Amino acid sequence: MPQHSIIIYSLLLLFAMACSTSGRVDTMLLEAESLMMEHPDSALDILDSISPTELGSDRQRADYALLLTQARDKNFRFETDDSLISTSVAYFDEHPEPRKRTLAHMYRGILNLYRGNLTVAIKEALTALDLADRLNDDYIFAKTHELIADIYVAAYNFDKAITHRRLAADYYRRADKPLNNQYALVDLASAFNRIDKPNTTIAMLDSLSIEIADSTFLGFYHATYMKPLLKLKRYNSARHHSSLAEQFWGNETAELQNRPYTSYMYTLLNRLDSADYYLQLERKYNPRWDNTEEYHWAQSTLLIKKHDYENAVAELEKMWTIHDKGIKEVLKNNVAFAASDFHYNKSVAEHEKAD
Numbered sequence: 001m002p003q004h005s006i007i008i009y010s011l012l013l014l015f016a017m018a019c020s021t022s023g024r025v026d027t028m029l030l031e032a033e034s035l036m037m038e039h040p041d042s043a044l045d046i047l048d049s050i051s052p053t054e055l056g057s058d059r060q061r062a063d064y065a066l067l068l069t070q071a072r073d074k075n076f077r078f079e080t081d082d083s084l085i086s087t088s089v090a091y092f093d094e095h096p097e098p099r100k101r102t103l104a105h106m107y108r109g110i111l112n113l114y115r116g117n118l119t120v121a122i123k124e125a126l127t128a129l130d131l132a133d134r135l136n137d138d139y140i141f142a143k144t145h146e147l148i149a150d151i152y153v154a155a156y157n158f159d160k161a162i163t164h165r166r167l168a169a170d171y172y173r174r175a176d177k178p179l180n181n182q183y184a185l186v187d188l189a190s191a192f193n194r195i196d197k198p199n200t201t202i203a204m205l206d207s208l209s210i211e212i213a214d215s216t217f218l219g220f221y222h223a224t225y226m227k228p229l230l231k232l233k234r235y236n237s238a239r240h241h242s243s244l245a246e247q248f249w250g251n252e253t254a255e256l257q258n259r260p261y262t263s264y265m266y267t268l269l270n271r272l273d274s275a276d277y278y279l280q281l282e283r284k285y286n287p288r289w290d291n292t293e294e295y296h297w298a299q300s301t302l303l304i305k306k307h308d309y310e311n312a313v314a315e316l317e318k319m320w321t322i323h324d325k326g327i328k329e330v331l332k333n334n335v336a337f338a339a340s341d342f343h344y345n346k347s348v349a350e351h352e353k354a355d
Contacts, residue, residue, distance in 0.1 A: 025054050029063050036067065040074035047071055062091035066100060069107045080115035082108050099140070102131040106144055113151055116329055121151050139180075142171035146184065149191075155330050158194040165191050182212050183220070190224050198228030219248035219256060226258075226265060235268050254285055260294035267302045275302045293322050 028046050035043040047068045055061045066088040072079055085108045092101035109124030125147045132140045149164035169184035189204035205225060210218070225241035242262060246253050263278035279299060282289050289295050300315035 025050060025056070025060055029060065029067060032067050032071065033063075036070055036074070040071050043067065044071035044075050058091055059095075062088045062095075062104075063100075066092075066104050066107070069111070070103070073107065073110060078114050079111055082111040082115070085111060098131065098135050099137065102128050102135055102137075102140055102144075105131065106140070106147060109147055109151075113147070113154060116154075118151055118155055118330065122148070125151060138171045138175035139177060142168045142175060142177070142180065142184070145171060146187075149187070153191075153194075156327075158191060162188065162191045162195075179212055179214060179217060182208070182210070182217060186221055186224050190227075193228045193231065196231075198231045201228040202232075215248045215250070216252065216256070219245040219253075221245075222248065223256075223258065226261060230265055230268060233268075235265065238265050239269060254281065258294070259285070260292070260298040264294075264298040264301055267298070267305050270305070272302065272305055275305075290318075291322060293319050293326075296322070 028050055032043040032046040035046070047064065050064065052061075052064075055064055065084045069079065069085045069088070085104060088100070088104040089108055092104050105124050106128035109121045109128060112118075112121035112124060125144060129141070129144045129148065132144050135141075145164045145168040149161040149168060152158070152161040152164065165184060165188040169181055169188055172181035172184050185208055186205065189201045189208075192198075192200040192204065202225065205221070208221075210221060212218070222241040223245040226238045226245075229235075229238035229241065242265060246257070249256050259278045259282040263275045263282070266272070266275035266278065275298070279295070279302070282295055286292070286295075296315045296319035300312045300319065303309070303312035303315060
């Protein structure tokens with residue numbers, strides 16, 4: 001065979017292989033997207049089987065980045081690096097596909113919330129909210145309001161958080177997402193305990209018509225009773241709901257339970273061995289146990305009950321050090337200013353467009 005014919009044949013073969021790989025990747029991305037809502041674990045398995053070197057176009061890389069970020073988040077693999085999702089944001093800002101563009105900004109907001117960068121998080125969330133408004137998609141609207149509520153909680157602005165919790169629950173109901181709606185309503189009830197209204201939290205939880213046969217949710221629902229009941233010194237009732245939560249969670253209890261707060265509850269019940277047991281579990285399962293306020297608060301309360309005041313004071317000092325550090329970070333990330341700045345810039349842009 002002449003040499004030039006061999007070269008042409010080789011090029012055609014490589015082209016055919018590239019087309020075959022590209023088509024396979026497109027099929028896998030579409031399959032992962034179709035599974036994302038109901039079976040995010042299966043979607044993640046598919047995406048993990050795709051090598052980044054197989055992504056042959058900017059569009060594939062943008063889709064892959066968005067889907068992988070979604071799948072990791074839905075499987076509770078909380079990322080803090082937003083470089084991957086930024087690939088998707090950049091692409092869909094330049095090649096607008098309204099739904100994917102909205103999701104890309106929303107997930108970049110979520111990742112920046114996880115990393116503690118609240119200023120970027122609120123700007124991304126508000127951008128997503130603006131885009132979702134044009135989409136007329138109640139589900140994405142609900143998810144975005146939920147994200148904004150979480151950001152305001154991180155910024156200690158609980159009144160603002162309540163506003164967005166209400167909106168999230170309402171839009172989940174409109175989107176016909178009953179399980180999401182129930183989670184959002186429980187989150188809304190819990191928010192009132194943060195502003196020292198434990199009776200409101202309990203009344204709202206009591207008023208919910210729980211018709212969801214989902215063990216994870218039912219455990220979450222009963223666990224939410226604990227903090228307001230303990231605040232009202234109804235310790236036995238708190239223990240009752242804690243026990244129900246553990247029954248519903250079963251083998252997942254160690255992962256889902258707030259162990260420091262469970263320890264605190266047992267300290268108040270004078271069951272000190274149980275209180276110590278849950279703090280041991282926290283040290284076992286949470287690699288960041290020494291960097292959380294709740295752990296040191298629970299430990300100090302237990303030590304006071306044991307009359308070990310010197311070590312109790314040391315635990316309180318650690319707790320306040322972590323708390324002060326968190327407050328300083330929040331002050332650096334002025335969410336209210338960032339939100340106001342976003343709305344001002346949006347207003348200016350709209351006036352310029354009108355002119």
